[in-house]
Amino acid sequence: MPTLGMLCHCAQSNASDSFAIKQNQNMSASITAIERPVRWDHPFDREMLSKDVAHLLSYPPFSKLDPKLFSASGSLEMILQHDARIVRYEPGDVIVREGDYGNSAFIVLRGNVRAFLVSLWQRQSATQAGPAHGIFSKLLASFKRKANEPMDDKLVQASNPTNEQRKNRGRNSQSSHVTAPAPSIETVDGRSRIFLQDLQAILHDFQSEPLEPGQIFGEMAAITRTPHRFSVVADSPCIVVEIRWQGLRLLRKDPQFRAYIDDRYRQSGLEMHLRETKIFRFLDDDTIQKVVKATKLDSYGELEWFADYKSLKGVDSNQRIQAEPLIASEGTPANDLFLIRAGFARLSFEHGNGHQTTAYLGSGQMFGLDELADSFRQPTVRALPYQQSLRALGFVDLLRIPRQIVLETLLPKVRKSELPPTILNPRYDLGGSVVPDFERNDRRSTLETPLVEFLVDQRLINGRRTMLIDLDRCTGCDECVKACASTHQGTPRFIRSGPQYGSLMFTHACMHCTDPVCMIGCPTGAIHRNPDSGVIDINPNTCIGCKTCSESCPYENIVMQQLKDDRGNAVIDASSKLPILQASKCDLCQSLPTGPACQNACPHAALFRLDTSSTQPLQEWLERKVA
Amino acid sequence: MSAIASDFQKNTSNPISQNRVRRSTVLRVGKSLAAITIASLLCLGLQRFVSNQLGNEAFATGYTLLAVVMALSMLGVRKRLPSVNLGSVTIWQTTHHYLGLFCLIAYCSHAGILANGWLESTLAALFWTILLTGFMSWYINRSSPRLLRAAGQAILRSDIPEARIAVAEQAYQIALTAAGSSNAFVIADFYQATLSKFFTGPRSLWYRILPTGKHRRDLQYQLGELTRYLDENGIELQRKMMSLIQRRDDLDFQSAIHNRIRFFATIHTVLLGAFIVFTAGHVVAAHMYSSHW
Numbered sequence: 076m077p078t079l080g081m082l083c084h085c086a087q088s089n090a091s092d093s094f095a096i097k098q099n100q101n102m103s104a105s106i107t108a109i110e111r112p113v114r115w116d117h118p119f120d121r122e123m124l125s126k127d128v129a130h131l132l133s134y135p136p137f138s139k140l141d142p143k144l145f146s147a148s149g150s151l152e153m154i155l156q157h158d159a160r161i162v163r164y165e166p167g168d169v170i171v172r173e174g175d176y177g178n179s180a181f182i183v184l185r186g187n188v189r190a191f192l193v194s195l196w197q198r199q200s201a202t203q204a205g206p207a208h209g210i211f212s213k214l215l216a217s218f219k220r221k222a223n224e225p226m227d228d229k230l231v232q233a234s235n236p237t238n239e240q241r242k243n244r245g246r247n248s249q250s251s252h253v254t255a256p257a258p259s260i261e262t263v264d265g266r267s268r269i270f271l272q273d274l275q276a277i278l279h280d281f282q283s284e285p286l287e288p289g290q291i292f293g294e295m296a297a298i299t300r301t302p303h304r305f306s307v308v309a310d311s312p313c314i315v316v317e318i319r320w321q322g323l324r325l326l327r328k329d330p331q332f333r334a335y336i337d338d339r340y341r342q343s344g345l346e347m348h349l350r351e352t353k354i355f356r357f358l359d360d361d362t363i364q365k366v367v368k369a370t371k372l373d374s375y376g377e378l379e380w381f382a383d384y385k386s387l388k389g390v391d392s393n394q395r396i397q398a399e400p401l402i403a404s405e406g407t408p409a410n411d412l413f414l415i416r417a418g419f420a421r422l423s424f425e426h427g428n429g430h431q432t433t434a435y436l437g438s439g440q441m442f443g444l445d446e447l448a449d450s451f452r453q454p455t456v457r458a459l460p461y462q463q464s465l466r467a468l469g470f471v472d473l474l475r476i477p478r479q480i481v482l483e484t485l486l487p488k489v490r491k492s493e494l495p496p497t498i499l500n501p502r503y504d505l506g507g508s509v510v511p512d513f514e515r516n517d518r519r520s521t522l523e524t525p526l527v528e529f530l531v532d533q534r535l536i537n538g539r540r541t542m543l544i545d546l547d548r549c550t551g552c553d554e555c556v557k558a559c560a561s562t563h564q565g566t567p568r569f570i571r572s573g574p575q576y577g578s579l580m581f582t583h584a585c586m587h588c589t590d591p592v593c594m595i596g597c598p599t600g601a602i603h604r605n606p607d608s609g610v611i612d613i614n615p616n617t618c619i620g621c622k623t624c625s626e627s628c629p630y631e632n633i634v635m636q637q638l639k640d641d642r643g644n645a646v647i648d649a650s651s652k653l654p655i656l657q658a659s660k661c662d663l664c665q666s667l668p669t670g671p672a673c674q675n676a677c678p679h680a681a682l683f684r685l686d687t688s689s690t691q692p693l694q695e696w697l698e699r700k701v702a
Numbered sequence: 703m704s705a706i707a708s709d710f711q712k713n714t715s716n717p718i719s720q721n722r723v724r725r726s727t728v729l730r731v732g733k734s735l736a737a738i739t740i741a742s743l744l745c746l747g748l749q750r751f752v753s754n755q756l757g758n759e760a761f762a763t764g765y766t767l768l769a770v771v772m773a774l775s776m777l778g779v780r781k782r783l784p785s786v787n788l789g790s791v792t793i794w795q796t797t798h799h800y801l802g803l804f805c806l807i808a809y810c811s812h813a814g815i816l817a818n819g820w821l822e823s824t825l826a827a828l829f830w831t832i833l834l835t836g837f838m839s840w841y842i843n844r845s846s847p848r849l850l851r852a853a854g855q856a857i858l859r860s861d862i863p864e865a866r867i868a869v870a871e872q873a874y875q876i877a878l879t880a881a882g883s884s885n886a887f888v889i890a891d892f893y894q895a896t897l898s899k900f901f902t903g904p905r906s907l908w909y910r911i912l913p914t915g916k917h918r919r920d921l922q923y924q925l926g927e928l929t930r931y932l933d934e935n936g937i938e939l940q941r942k943m944m945s946l947i948q949r950r951d952d953l954d955f956q957s958a959i960h961n962r963i964r965f966f967a968t969i970h971t972v973l974l975g976a977f978i979v980f981t982a983g984h985v986v987a988a989h990m991y992s993s994h995w
Contacts, residue, residue, distance in 0.1 A: 546856055550846050550963050553859070554791065558784035572858055578851060664785075672784040678795040679843060 107640045108649035112619040114598045115153070119319050120160030128155045131316060134184055135289050140329045149325055158322025164188075164309035169269040170293075171307040176604040177296025179317045180336075182289070186313025189283040190292060191306045192350060271308060278310075285310065294336055295344050297323055298378075299417045299472065300591055300604070301438070304347045321600050345372050348416050348474055352439070354489050362484055371475045375400040376418070380469030381592045381629040384534060392532060393429040396421070399466040402442075402473070406503045409446035409461050411475045412485075415439065418471035418590060419536050419688075424463045424502060432528045433463060435536050437589070437688055447478060448494045451486045462502045468531060469590070523694075529576045530687060534629055538586030538687040539609065540663060542569065542673070545700070547578040548681035558676030559661075565643075566636060568661045569673070581687075584673075585632045585661040587611045589688045593633060596623035602658065610663045620656035633660040734800065741804045745811055758992065763812035768981060770805045774798060775974055802836050821984055828977045835970040842966055846959050854952040859960045862953050869953065870901040873946045876939050886936030888928045889943060896921065900947070905954050913958040918951035 131137050132155070142151045161184070164170055170181060170188060173195065260269050271277055286292055286307065296303045297320045318326065327333040346367050349355055358366070376399075377383065387395050403413065405424050415436050422442070423430040436442060442465045450458045476485070486494070530536050551571075559567040569584030591611050594602050601618035604611050613624075625633040638646040638655040646655045664671045674682055685692045745766060752762040777798045780788055788794075809829055817826040850856060857865055873893065881890035900921060909917065922944055932940055 546851050547847050549850075549856075550843050551850065551856075551859055551960055552963065552967075554781060562785045570858075572856070572861075575856065580856060667785050668787045669785060675790045676781065676784050678781075678791045679847075680790075680792040681847075 105644050107644050107646045108652075109646055109655065111648040111651070111653075111655060112617075114619060115157040116619070117599065117617045118157040119317075119322070119600075123156050123160055125152075125156070127161055128152050131155055131159070131161070131184075134182075136182070136291070136332060136335055140326070140332055144329050145325070151326075154322045154325050155318075158325070159316055159318045162315050162317055164313050164315060165270070166309055166311055167270040167272065167274040168309040169271060169306060170309060170315060171296075171303050171305070172269065173304060173306045174302050175606040176609055177293050177301070177303050178600070178603055178606070179319045180291055180294035180297050180323050181307070182291045182316045182318070183286055184314040184316055185288055187310040188286045188292075188307050188313055188315070189278065189310045190286055191281050191283045191308065192347070193282050195277070195281060195306050274308065274310070277308075283308075291336070291339055294323065294339060298336070300594060301417055301589075302609075304351065319600050320594070321598060324595075344416060344472075345370055345474060348414060352414060352441075354493050355485060357488050357490075358485070362488065365484060366476060366480055369477055369480045372416070372472070373402075373475055374470070374472050375402055375467035376470040378470050379592065379595055379627075381627050384469065384629050392528070395532070396423065396430045396432075396466065399468065400471075402465040402467055402471070403461050405462060405464040406460050409443050409450070409458060410478045412444055412447055412478070412481045413442040413465065414474040414476065415441070416472040416474060419468040419531075420471050420473075421466045421468050421531055422463045423466065430464070431524055432531055433524065434527060434690070435468065435531050436465070437536070445495045445498055447481050448486065449498050450478075451482050451494070452497060454482075459498060459501050460503045462498065468534070468536070526576060526693075527690070529574075530690075530693075533574050533581065535574075535581055535586070535687045537588040537590055537629075538581075538685075539589055540585075540587040540684045541687040542582045542584035542586070542661070542682065542684055544571070544580040544582055545578055545681045545683075546575070546580055547700075548679045549580075550679060550681075552678065554676045554678060555673035555682050558672040562664060562667060562672045564639070566659065568659060569632070583630065583632050585611060585663075586630065586687070587661075587663065593624040593628045596627055597621075598623070605665070608663075608665065610665055611660075612662050612665065613658050613660060615657060618657045620658070622656070622658070624658050628660075633658050635659070737800060738803055738807075742807045745804075745808055749811055760812065761988070761992075763808060764985070764988065767805065767808040767812050768985065770801055770808050771974075771978060771981065774801050774805060775978060778971060778974075799840060802833070806833060821980065821987065825977065825980050825984055828973055828980060832970060832973045832977055835966050835973065839963075839966040839970050842963055846963055849959050850956055853955040853959075854949070857953070857956060859957070862957045862960075865953055866950065869946055869950045873897060873901045873943060873950075876943050876946070880936065880939050883933075883935060883939075885931075885933035886939050888931045889925075889936065889939055892925060892928060893943075896924065897943070897947070901950055905958075909954065910958050910961065913955045915951060915955075918947055921947050 132151070137151075137155070140151055145151045145154065164186075171177070173191075259272060260267055292307055293303065295301075323336075327336060346363065349358070349363055349366055349370070355363075355366075383398075387398060390398075399421065402420060403411070415438055417438055420436045420442070421432055422434045422436060423432045425431075443461060446459045446461060450456075535541060553571065556567045556569075556571055559569060569582055571582055573580055573582040573584075575581070587610050591602075591604060593611070594604065597603075598621060599617045599619055601614045601616075602611065602624045603614065620635065620638075622635055625635050635656040636659045638657050640646055647653060648655055661671075669675050671684065674684065683696075685696060687693060745763065748762050748766065749759045752759045777791075777794050780794045781791060813822065813826065817823050877890045877893035877897070880886040880888075880893070900917075905913075905917075925940060925944060925947070928940065929937065
């Protein structure tokens with residue numbers, strides 16, 4: 076929450092700032108009056124002038140946009156002036172770094188940039204070191220913990236790449252002694268600049284594609300709220316226009332621009348995803364191109380899925396499952412291999428009078444491989460149909476690769492050891508009907524079904540840092556709430572209650588989601604994902620209190636609170652006399668060296684955070700607890 | 703599919719992981735016992751060493767005890783500094799438990815079990831009370847979560863009064879509905895005679911100290927006895943009233959458990975403060991009246 080001091084600082088730094096405080100002398104001493112913050116109080120770049128906008132409008136794709144499609148209050152000029160900025164890059168400058176979360180799209184205006192289609196840096200799992208056990212290890216670990224520890228895998232320099240990685244670095248990789256580029260950081264004009272030294276060597280060692288003036292990049296990450304899948308580096312001195320997500324969303328009102336973006340998204344997304352899929356890492360470029368031609372990119376559900384989710388929340392689970400878009404139905408011929416690109420999908424099978432969920436699939440996972448691999452191994456035997464159904468949970472973006480391509484082109488180049496095991500007890504036999512004794516054989520897989528269904532139904536599968544409380548340990552002492560309040564000006568950022576499954580409580584605290592739908596509608600970009608740490612944060616200086624994020628959050632983890640100054644006085648709008656509200660949510664105590672204060676303050680080790688977008692961390696935790 | 707499905711197909715009673723955890727538990731307990739034994743031996747060694755040097759061993763053990771007590775009180779300080787990187791409170795709490803055990807050894811080596819003189823007797827009484835409340839707190843903190851879980855959906859302590867009012871309001875509405883029905887008015891009569899007090903009044907002091915389900919069972923039994931006077935709608939109202947009795951009792955139970963936790967923690971903390979004050983007096987007195995360090 077911004078304090079009066081912070082607001083005063085804003086006022087001093089820029090006299091024309093409409094967010095400046097006008098301390099009303101006639102008001103009571105316990106109330107501070109300010110002008111209500113509005114959209115575009117804080118443009119993306121204050122130095123963006125009208126002549127820059129006019130210049131931009133002469134370049135494609137902006138020159139092709141129809142200004143009549145934009146409203147008077149949000150004209151094309153205004154969008155570009157407030158939501159775009161022009162940035163100059165020097166050769167070697169990293170414009171977009173793989174793994175960083177994207178909030179903007181970029182269009183090359185002048186000069187050349189190169190997109191690296193292969194990974195420049197090796198990924199190291201953040202959990203590779205394993206959890207600390209024992210009091211001394213925990214003590215050491217708790218002191219070593221960094222506040223801004225990234226949620227995602229850390230990008231680290233790969234000083235000793237494996238042979239496999241070298242091979243995978245594309246056709247340009249001639250030398251067997253390829254080392255990962257070492258990025259350097261310096262600050263220019265108050266902005267951090269990451270650049271690669273010896274660009275020519277890197278261009279020689281790593282496969283890259285040129286992007287020429289007029290081409291757009293980074294839009295996929297901005298639209299799908301996911302990390303960038305590739306790095307883009309300036310090849311020559313270049314000028315790039317960066318449009319933040321809020322502006323990009325408005326520009327998409329123009330059907331031509333929307334079609335252009337969607338087309339780009341499909342084309343580049345498809346190839347990139349295939350290249351990144353682990354079991355296809357030995358495919359050569361020709362094969363990739365062949366697969367790309369045959370592959371379709373399908374989307375199911377709505378990007379703004381939270382509205383439907385909220386409306387169906389109280390509905391019977393069978394009805395809810397029926398309402399989910401069906402991607403592939405069990406018992407039907409396995410004609411395609413599905414690769415999930417973004418979003419989540421439910422795996423289920425008919426059970427009694429309803430559907431039983433067995434698992435959920437996220438980005439990078441596949442559906443149909445088991446069945447197709449079975450056909451690949453036994454080409455003379457009649458093909459098995461899909462053994463389970465696949466349904467979209469919210470919004471799902473997936474690649475659909477035809478069976479023939481999979482069997483003839485892909486699977487022959489996959490290592491035998493990496494193929495899934497043979498289906499010994501098919502749920503559906505070769506004719507497509509239910510095998511009667513299937514349930515008896517598959518009983519073990521139903522062991523955790525209620526938990527999987529709970530996670531899916533509550534959409535907790537979206538959480539990257541889900542706060543859980545073990546009710547077998549929690550005494551309700553509220554030390555966590557007190558710690559949170561004391562580190563956030565007396566107002567806790569979470570509520571110690573929420574949906575419960577057995578002894579696990581999934582509290583109402585921001586989960587820093589994989590798909591943060593709260594960010595979709597924010598008109599100012601106040602709620603954003605920290606590109607480095609992946610934490611969803613709210614910028615109090617730009618939040619205008621419109622409630623869009625709070626109403627979008629499917630988990631009720633964002634609350635609107637009255638703004639207070641540093642003396643605890645309520646801040647109101649000078650003209651309407653109404654209170655000024657601001658969105659408030661868990662920020663994972665990013666500013667503290669200790670990390671989340673709530674977690675550190677729990678005396679009983681009952682409160683912890685887990686990545687629930689994958690079942691593995693929860694499964695491991697349950698195993699530790701049971702044992 | 704196979705990766706995630708196989709995650710869940712893993713049996714949680716994996717013998718390898720169980721053995722690993724069992725080993726680590728044994729190791730942990732072993733380490734704890736070893737730490738306590740070493741600390742005790744050090745304490746005795748210090749006592750012996752000071753004695754051999756013809757020093758006053760009471761001062762050696764006394765200052766050891768004072769250091770331990772001050773270290774014990776640091777837990778409260780740590781809790782008030784959530785934003786300082788001092789390690790997690792869990793670690794501090796565990797250390798507090800071990801130091802508490804060591805404190806018992808240090809105290810016995812310093813003062814024995816009983817003491818003479820009003821100051822020393824007060825200190826002894828405070829020490830044993832603190833130790834007792836500490837053990838009670840430890841035990842309650844271990845056992846309460848399961849008791850709370852058994853009492854229905856977890857609810858914030860601050861939300862309990864509001865939830866009680868909501869339950870009482872629902873019970874009143876059921877009684878009103880029953881009063882308007884010729885085949886269910888007995889529920890309204892029973893509500894007026896007995897349940898009204900249960901839903902709107904506070905529970906007894908005894909219940910708050912040692913909450914049991916006896917009163918709830920009595921009420922449910924009495925309400926159940928009215929079945930023969932009820933028609934189908936009346937039985938439905940009776941069923942709803944039964945569940946409200948259960949809900950109210952769960953809320954009271956959770957409230958009692960929360961209060962018990964807070965009571966022992968507060969007493970423990972307050973008495974520790976008093977103990978430190980009296981200890982300061984004792985140190986001054988010891989130095990004033992002892993000619994031999």
